[in-house]
Amino acid sequence: MTTFETPGRPSRHVKANRKLKQRKRLGKFGLNTAAVVVFVFAVFPVYWMVSTAFKSSEQIFTTDFIPFPTDPTLDHVKRVFTEGVAGHSIWRYMLNSAIVAVGTVLIGAVFSLLAATAVARFRFRGRTSFLVLLLIVQMVPGEALLIPLFMMVRRAGLYDHLFGLIVVNIAMTLPFAIWMLRTFVAAVPKELEEAAWIDGASRFATFWKVLFPLVAPGLVATSIFSFITAWNEFVFALTLIGDQASYTMPVALRYFVSQRSVDWGGIMAASTLMTIPVIIFFLLVQRRMVSGLVAGAVKG
Amino acid sequence: MANTSTVARGGGSSLSPARGRNTTKPPRKPGRMPAWVLPYALLIPGLLVIAGLLLYPLYQMVVMSFQNVGLRQIRGVPAESVGFENYQKLFESELFWTSLRNTVVFAAVTVALTLTLGTLVGLLLHKLGKKMSTFLIVGIMAAWATPQIATAIIWRWLFDAESGVINWGLNALPDWFSSLLFGRSDWTGEPWLNDAFTIYVVLIIAVVWASFPFIAVSVLAGLKSISQELYEAARVDGASAWRIFWRITFPLLKPVFAVLVVLSIIWDFKVFTQLFVLAGGTSNREAFNLSLFAYTQAFSAPPKMGMGAAIAVVLTLILLVITFFYVRQIVKTEDVR
Numbered sequence: 001m002t003t004f005e006t007p008g009r010p011s012r013h014v015k016a017n018r019k020l021k022q023r024k025r026l027g028k029f030g031l032n033t034a035a036v037v038v039f040v041f042a043v044f045p046v047y048w049m050v051s052t053a054f055k056s057s058e059q060i061f062t063t064d065f066i067p068f069p070t071d072p073t074l075d076h077v078k079r080v081f082t083e084g085v086a087g088h089s090i091w092r093y094m095l096n097s098a099i100v101a102v103g104t105v106l107i108g109a110v111f112s113l114l115a116a117t118a119v120a121r122f123r124f125r126g127r128t129s130f131l132v133l134l135l136i137v138q139m140v141p142g143e144a145l146l147i148p149l150f151m152m153v154r155r156a157g158l159y160d161h162l163f164g165l166i167v168v169n170i171a172m173t174l175p176f177a178i179w180m181l182r183t184f185v186a187a188v189p190k191e192l193e194e195a196a197w198i199d200g201a202s203r204f205a206t207f208w209k210v211l212f213p214l215v216a217p218g219l220v221a222t223s224i225f226s227f228i229t230a231w232n233e234f235v236f237a238l239t240l241i242g243d244q245a246s247y248t249m250p251v252a253l254r255y256f257v258s259q260r261s262v263d264w265g266g267i268m269a270a271s272t273l274m275t276i277p278v279i280i281f282f283l284l285v286q287r288r289m290v291s292g293l294v295a296g297a298v299k300g
Numbered sequence: 301m302a303n304t305s306t307v308a309r310g311g312g313s314s315l316s317p318a319r320g321r322n323t324t325k326p327p328r329k330p331g332r333m334p335a336w337v338l339p340y341a342l343l344i345p346g347l348l349v350i351a352g353l354l355l356y357p358l359y360q361m362v363v364m365s366f367q368n369v370g371l372r373q374i375r376g377v378p379a380e381s382v383g384f385e386n387y388q389k390l391f392e393s394e395l396f397w398t399s400l401r402n403t404v405v406f407a408a409v410t411v412a413l414t415l416t417l418g419t420l421v422g423l424l425l426h427k428l429g430k431k432m433s434t435f436l437i438v439g440i441m442a443a444w445a446t447p448q449i450a451t452a453i454i455w456r457w458l459f460d461a462e463s464g465v466i467n468w469g470l471n472a473l474p475d476w477f478s479s480l481l482f483g484r485s486d487w488t489g490e491p492w493l494n495d496a497f498t499i500y501v502v503l504i505i506a507v508v509w510a511s512f513p514f515i516a517v518s519v520l521a522g523l524k525s526i527s528q529e530l531y532e533a534a535r536v537d538g539a540s541a542w543r544i545f546w547r548i549t550f551p552l553l554k555p556v557f558a559v560l561v562v563l564s565i566i567w568d569f570k571v572f573t574q575l576f577v578l579a580g581g582t583s584n585r586e587a588f589n590l591s592l593f594a595y596t597q598a599f600s601a602p603p604k605m606g607m608g609a610a611i612a613v614v615l616t617l618i619l620l621v622i623t624f625f626y627v628r629q630i631v632k633t634e635d636v637r
Binding site: 028031032034035038039041042043045046048049052060061062063064065110111112114115117118119121122124127130132133134135136137139140141142143144145146147148149150151152154167168170171174175178203228231232234235239250253254257262264267268271274275278279282283 | 336338339340342343345346347349350352353354355356357358360361364369374421424427428429432433435436439440441442443444445446447448449450451453454455456457458460462463465467468469472488509513566569570572573576577580591594595598599605608609612613615616619620622623626627630631
């Protein structure tokens with residue numbers, strides 16, 4: 001700063017600098033505001049689901065805006081747990097959903113790990129064709145296969161059986177699971193396995209003691225993806241299960257809706273209950289899921 | 301593992317032989333399967349599932365689309381072939397054309413909105429400070445993680461005619477503003493889910509809400525992979541933000557966008573659950589898209605599985621054409637070889 005400057009009147013240079021800073025701060029303010037707006041748009045519907053579950057019936061059926069349950073009640077939650085839906089306890093449907101999801105994950109994990117190892121570790125004739133096949137079958141709409149799968153499941157005597165649903169869910173999740181898992185297998189250095197071979201370990205021991213522990217995180221990520229898909233699956237559960245005792249959660253939710261009215265408090269409580277495990281799992285693997293889905297494209 | 305090798309001996313021999321190219325393997329012990337069999341053996345369970353539960357039903361679907369499959373055939377009476385009758389009837393029915401139109405228009409609008417919003421939020425995430433960006437990611441994950449069925453129920457509730465927040469919000473707008481924008485100011489009791497057009501308005505909002513987070517996070521992942529030096533150089537040259545986006549960001553992210561566009565098209569073409577819930581089942585024929593139309597034909601009484609299959613074939617053909625571009629893009633960028 002020069003000596004000629006009168007206090008309180010900054011030089012042109014400082015003025016410009018301050019303007020730039022101001023603009024930057026304004027820009028930052030704009031960005032943060034935008035972030036808050038998007039945040040509210042994303043979170044509000046979920047918040048509304050949870051808060052409706054805890055509102056009294058009067059607060060639910062009003063034309064007024066009640067931002068949060070002022071007098072929170074557990075009535076709906078209690079009703080869902082004690083009365084259940086369509087003649088069965090809500091835990092029954094949660095259990096059915098869990099059986100389907102876990103069954104899908106366990107069998108799917110074994111199958112996809114084997115196939116992913118084959119594709120990532122070996123060069124063999126038909127490998128490229130298999131990978132392209134995976135991409136293509138991923139895209140065939142499950143809804144389109146619904147009709148033949150329904151006939152097949154019936155013929156196999158698996159209609160109304162959760163196992164039938166598990167089998168179908170495995171088919172729906174397997175192509176993507178293999179596609180995602182193969183990048184994890186490929187990431188394990190081959191030299192590690194070769195070293196174990198040279199030390200005289202059997203092929204199985206090498207796989208189990210060297211490859212498996214290193215691929216495990218990827219297997220967890222893939223499994224959670226399959227779990228979420230099977231847990232949320234609606235269309236197949238709707239068509240392959242007719243017996244109320246075997247309903248999964250998504251199908252059971254429909255029974256809060258009657259011809260005349262909807263039990264909003266109940267359905268929101270049950271939906272929240274169903275969403276909790278998904279959100280938890282999602283938090284665990286969100287980043288890996290993206291890299292699996294957009295696999296490679298990002299690398300450009 | 302012992303189990304797999306037995307399977308390999310039986311089933312593996314029918315597969316086309318490949319030469320054992322891997323020379324680093326230890327010499328095989330006598331009595332063991334040859335090395336080249338191993339990858340095929342590992343593939344067998346997966347291949348069986350894919351062939352049996354995806355490819356075979358696909359084939360069955362095509363076969364059934366040429367048959368008359370009703371209640372008696374479901375119970376076991378052999379189905380008779382009807383040639384192209386299902387397709388002929390289908391193309392003559394008005395319902396097919398409204399469903400096709402609904403499917404295509406919905407997908408076009410939704411894909412455009414999802415990608416625009418998703419990309420903008422992706423860019424935003426990239427520009428935000430670390431704390432804000434984490435905060436926003438956690439927020440959009442709530443929308444992303446919500447199960448489809450819950451998504452549909454939530455939006456149905458938000459748009460409820462009597463107690464829905466949306467109608468309340470529209471009423472709360474200043475009257476002059478509301479009249480200017482919509483030509484009306486009173487929304488009390490507006491039944492959004494009775495009319496096909498407004499059902500689709502709600503559906504578009506619900507699907508965009510649920511799917512923009514994935515686009516945003518993917519775009520963010522792409523942005524992070526771009527070297528910062530490129531931007532610095534551009535800024536030194538005095539390029540505007542708009543120019544930087546079109547000249548640097550967009551070209552470099554083109555492969556990502558290509559995949560995202562095709563994935564979104566495919567997802568939005570086959571939306572079922574949300575529409576099923578918003579339209580209240582299968583009674584509103586005006587609101588059908590191809591998936592819901594096929595489902596209704598096949599599973600409402602009397603079941604017309606052949607007709608349903610024909611619709612599914614049309615939908616699949618459309619999707620396979622789109623998939624072709626997807627697969628080409630993936631094969632180009634990823635080393636599938």
